Amino acid sequence: MGIPSYFSYIIKNYTNIIRSLKSFQSGSFDHLYMDCNSIIYDAYYKIIQTDKASNMDIAEFETTIIQDVITKIEHYIRYLQPTHTVYIAFDGVAPFAKMEQQRTRRNKSHYLSNVPLFKKSSQWELSSITPGTNFMNSLSKMINQHFLHSENKYNVKKMIVSCSDEPGEGEHKLFSHLRNHSLGNDNVAVYGLDSDLIMLSIFHLKYCNNIYIFREAPEFLKNSIPVDCQGEDPHFVDIQSLGRGILSHMNCKYSSDRRLYDYVFICFFLGNDFLPHFPAMNIRTHGIDVLLDIYNKYVGDHADAYFISEHNKIQWKYISRFVNEIAKREHEYLTQEYFVRDKFDHYRFPENTDEERKRAFENTPIAYRAEEKYICPSEQYWDKRYYQALFKCERNPTFMKQLCNNYLEGLEWVCAYYSGDCPDWKWKYNYHYPPLFADLCKYIPHFETNFIEQQLTSRSTQSFSPYTQLAYVLPKQQLHLLPEKIQKFLLDHYSDMYCDEYEFQWAFCRYFWESHPVLPKIDLDMLEKWDLQFRMHTE
Numbered sequence: 277m278g279i280p281s282y283f284s285y286i287i288k289n290y291t292n293i294i295r296s297l298k299s300f301q302s303g304s305f306d307h308l309y310m311d312c313n314s315i316i317y318d319a320y321y322k323i324i325q326t327d328k329a330s331n332m333d334i335a336e337f338e339t340t341i342i343q344d345v346i347t348k349i350e351h352y353i354r355y356l357q358p359t360h361t362v363y364i365a366f367d368g369v370a371p372f373a374k375m376e377q378q379r380t381r382r383n384k385s386h387y388l389s390n391v392p393l394f395k396k397s398s399q400w401e402l403s404s405i406t407p408g409t410n411f412m413n414s415l416s417k418m419i420n421q422h423f424l425h426s427e428n429k430y431n432v433k434k435m436i437v438s439c440s441d442e443p444g445e446g447e448h449k450l451f452s453h454l455r456n457h458s459l460g461n462d463n464v465a466v467y468g469l470d471s472d473l474i475m476l477s478i479f480h481l482k483y484c485n486n487i488y489i490f491r492e493a494p495e496f497l498k499n500s501i502p503v504d505c506q507g508e509d510p511h512f513v514d515i516q517s518l519g520r521g522i523l524s525h526m527n528c529k530y531s532s533d534r535r536l537y538d539y540v541f542i543c544f545f546l547g548n549d550f551l552p553h554f555p556a557m558n559i560r561t562h563g564i565d566v567l568l569d570i571y572n573k574y575v576g577d578h579a580d581a582y583f584i585s586e587h588n589k590i591q592w593k594y595i596s597r598f599v600n601e602i603a604k605r606e607h608e609y610l611t612q613e614y615f616v617r618d619k620f621d622h623y624r625f626p627e628n629t630d631e632e633r634k635r636a637f638e639n640t641p642i643a644y645r646a647e648e649k650y651i652c653p654s655e656q657y658w659d660k661r662y663y664q665a666l667f668k669c670e671r672n673p674t675f676m677k678q679l680c681n682n683y684l685e686g687l688e689w690v691c692a693y694y695s696g697d698c699p700d701w702k703w704k705y706n707y708h709y710p711p712l713f714a715d716l717c718k719y720i721p722h723f724e725t726n727f728i729e730q731q732l733t734s735r736s737t738q739s740f741s742p743y744t745q746l747a748y749v750l751p752k753q754q755l756h757l758l759p760e761k762i763q764k765f766l767l768d769h770y771s772d773m774y775c776d777e778y779e780f781q782w783a784f785c786r787y788f789w790e791s792h793p794v795l796p797k798i799d800l801d802m803l804e805k806w807d808l809q810f811r812m813h814t815e
Contacts, residue, residue: 281559282471286513290521295488295512297355304463305488308358309450310349311468313367314491316405316415319344324398337400338411342418349423353430356465363436363453364423365446366416369407369739372800373550373689373704374445378406378749383778383793386751393634403754407440408742410757416440443739444698451476452697459484465512467491472549472694475540477515478522479695481533487515526568528576535576537584537695541595542567544690551686554710555784556602556609561616566609570601588695589724590688596720603713610653613784617642641782641791648783659712666709666783679711680719685727692728699728700736702800708781708792735804743810744803752776762810773798 286293319341323329332340353362370378382403388394404411416439427435438449447468454464464484466473469491477487490512519536528535546563547553557563575581575594583598585591602609620643625636636643647665651658663671667679682705692699710716740748746758747766752774755763766774773796782791 282474283469285559285564286474286518286521289525290518293514293518293521295514297510297512300463300512303357303359305356305358305465306462307361307363307459307464308353308356309361309363309365309454309464309466310352311365311446311450311466311473312345312349313405313446314468315345315348316341316366317402319348320398320400320402320405324396330397334400337398338404338414341411342415345415346418346422349419352467353432358432358465360432360462361434361436362423362430362432363438363450364419365438365449366412366419366440367407367446368438368440368443368449369742369745370445371693371698371700371704371739372702372803373686373693375740375745375748376704377549378745379795380793382406382749382754383751383795384789384791386753387778387793391637393630393637401754401757403750403757406742406746406749406757408746408758412440440742447473447476448693448698451480454480455483455696461485464488465490469513471543474513474515474518475543475548476694478519478536478540481515481519481536485516488512489515526572526576528572530577530579530581534582534584534586538571538575538582539568540694541583541590541687541691542571544687548690550690550693551683551705552708552710553784554713556606556613556713558613560786561613567602570605571598574598574601584691585724589726590691591724592721593723595687596717596722599713599717599720603717606713607653607658614648614653617645617648638788640788641785645783647781651783659714662712666781667707671715676711676715677719679707680716681727682706683710683716684719688727701739702736702804703728709783740803740807741810744807747806747810748798748803765809770802772796 322344323337323340329337349364385402389396403409406412419439420437423435423437425435427433436453438444438446442449444452447466450466462484463486466477466487466489469489473489477489480487490510492510519533522539523531523533523535526535526539543564544551545554545557545567546559553559553563557567574597575583581594583591583594620639623643625632625639625643627633627636650665651661660671663669663675667675669675685703686705689699689703743758743762747755747762750757752767752771755766755774758766775796779794780788780791781794782788785791
C-alpha cells in the first residue's frame with residue numbers, strides 16, 4: 277500500500293492525529309528510534325540538486341552522502357533530546373519476501389535511468405544503498421565510529437547502532453527492541469513515514485502506549501497536513517490517537533483493542549511490500565471502507581469473533597467468513613473499478629514539454645490497458661481470462677491450490693512479521709497478482725492451522741548473505757557492485773538470469789512505478805547454492 281494513498285487517507289478520515297514538536301514539552305521523549313535508510317536517499321537527492329555534484333568523483337560523492345547522513349541523525353537527536361535511548365538502525369539483509377520487491381524496484385529504476393526523460397545528472401547508482409556494497413560498508417564504519425559509545429555526548433543512557441552488516445530491515449530491528457523492553461507509558465519517537473511503519477506501530481501499542489512516528493512532510497503530503505500544523509517540520513503521527521480513531525470508525529458492536537489487529541489484517545488485502553493488492557479493492561477508491569463494512573457486518577458485530585486470537589493466532593474461520601462475503605461482491609467491485617479506469621480511455625495526456633511527457637509516461641498503466649481490456653469483466657468467462665492474462669495459466673485445480681495456498685501463507689507470514697520476528701527468512705509470494713477472492717475462499721481452512729510452521733526448516737531461520745541478496749536484486753549492468761570474482765561467476769554461469777530487456781506488467785496499476793518487470797525466475801534452490809559459495813568467498 278503506497279504511502280501517498282494511505283497517509284492521505286488517514287489524515288482525511290482521522291482528526292487530531294498529527295502533532296507538531298511544539299505540542300510536546302522539552303525532554304518529553306524517552307526513546308528515539310530511527311529507521312535511517314530513507315536519510316541516505318534524502319542526502320543523495322539533496323546533493324544531486326547542487327551544481328557541484330557533477331564535478332565530484334565517486335569517492336567524494338559517497339563521503340558527502342555519509343557526512344550528510346551523520347549530520348541529519350545528529351540533528352534529530354539534538355532536536356528531540358531523548359532522555360533514555362537512541363537506536364539508530366539501517367537495513368541489513370532482508371527476508372526473501374522483501375528481496376523480491378527490491379529486485380523489482382532496482383530493475384525498474386535501472387530501466388528508467390535509460391529513458392532520456394529520467395536520466396540523472398549523477399553517475400552514482402542508488403543500488404549502492406544495499407547491504408554488502410563498498411558504500412554501505414563505509415557508511416557502517418563511519419556511523420559506528422561516530423555514534424557508538426557516545427551516550428555522554430548526547431546525554432542519553434543508551435546508544436544502540438545496528439548497521440547494514442546486521443540482518444533485518446531497520447524498522448523491524450527497532451520494533452524487536454521495543455517488544456523486548458516493554459515501555460509502558462514511555463514516549464517513543466520513531467523516525468520514518470511509511471504505511472508499514474504505521475501498521476507496525478499499531479501492532480505494538482500493547483507494548484507501548486505512546487508511539488509517535490515522525491518525519492518531514494514530503495511535497496505530496498503537504499496539502500494533507502492540518503492548517504494548525506502547517507509550517508511545522510517535522511510532523512508526528514500519534515499512533516494511540518490513530519488507534520482510537522480507527523476503532524471509532526470501525527464502529528463494531530463488540531469493540532476492543534483487539535479490533536486494531538484485525539484492522540491491520542484487513543489492510544493486507546490492499547497490498548503491502550510483500551503481497552499485491554486485489555484488483556477489485558483499491559485504497560484510492562474507498563477500498564478500506566468497503567472492507568470495513570463487510571468486516572463489521574460479518575465479524576465485528578459478533579461477540580468473540582476476531583481474525584487474530586488472544587494468543588496471536590489467525591482464526592481462519594472468521595477470515596473465511598469475511599472473504600466469502602467479498603467474493604459474492606467481487607464482480608460488482610471489479611466492474612466499478614473498470615468504470616473509474618475507463619474514464620481515461622478517451623483522455624490524451626499532453627506531451628508538449630518534458631514535464632508533460634514525464635507525466636504521460638508515469639500514467640502509462642491507465643493509458644494502455646490491453647490486458648485489462650482482454651479480461652473484461654462485463655463479458656462471460658472473465659475469471660478464466662484473468663488467469664490467462666496475468667498468470668499465463670489456465671484455471672485448473674492444481675494451479676489454483678498452489679496459488680491460493682501461497683497467498684494464504686503470505687497472510688500468515690505478514691501477520692507474524694508485523695507482530696513479531698521474521699517467521700521464515702526464505703518465504704516469498706511467487707506472483708505479481710493475487711488469486712480472485714472467489715477462488716481464494718475455497719482454500720481457506722475452517723480450523724486453526726499454521727502454514728509457515730508446517731514447512732519450517734533450519735535453513736529458513738537464517739538470512740541470506742549480503743552478496744546473495746545483491747546477486748538477486750541487482751540488474752545485470754550493476755553487478756559490478758559485487759566483488760569481481762562473484763560478478764564473473766554469475767555472468768559466466770548464470771548470464772541467462774540477467775536479461776538486458778524485459779517486459780512490464782501493469783494491469784490494474786495506476787502509475788508506472790507500481791508496475792512489475794517480468795524477470796527470469798531465480799528459484800530458492802539456486803539462491804541457496806549461491807549463498808553457500810558466496811559465504812565461502814567471504815571466509
